[in-house]
Amino acid sequence: MTVCTVVGHVWATKKENSLSGLKLMVVREERGGRKTAPEYVAADLVGAGIGERVLVVSGSTARRACGGDERMVDSAIVGIIDSLEVDREQAGK
Structure with missing residues (x-):
């Protein structure tokens, strides 16, 4: 999974x-709290907004989340993050 x-x-x-x-959304991966x-x-399987x-999961995990290998999906949003703690500090929003 990626954030x-x-x-x-x-x-x-x-x-x-x-x-x-x-529902298809455009996402950007974050690394170390920064957008890359x-x-x-x-x-989008969970109703996320801009x-x-x-x-986000990818590959066969994304296809399974979307209902099976018949779906032409490589990435899927499977959760909306309420908060994220890294090294005991809350990561910025």
């Missing part, structure tokens, strides 16, 4: 059938 920040939405009226019904590039697209810090 990311949601930075945008993806609208795609025409897409592969297995993506139908999935590049951004990538993840299927600016929220989220947990």
Whole structure:
């Protein structure tokens, strides 16, 4: 799992059938509390919004979270972070 920040939405009226019904968001990975590039697209399974810090899984774990290997998904948002503590200090929001 990686810690990311949601930075945008993806609208795609025409897409592969297995993506139908999935909300797609643009996320940016964080490292050491800092945002790093590049951004990538993840299927949102938990109703995250722009600016929220989220947990993202990738690969076969993301496909399983989205309902099976038939889904054309490489990354999925599986949690919204309420707080994060690193080395006994609360990481900035």
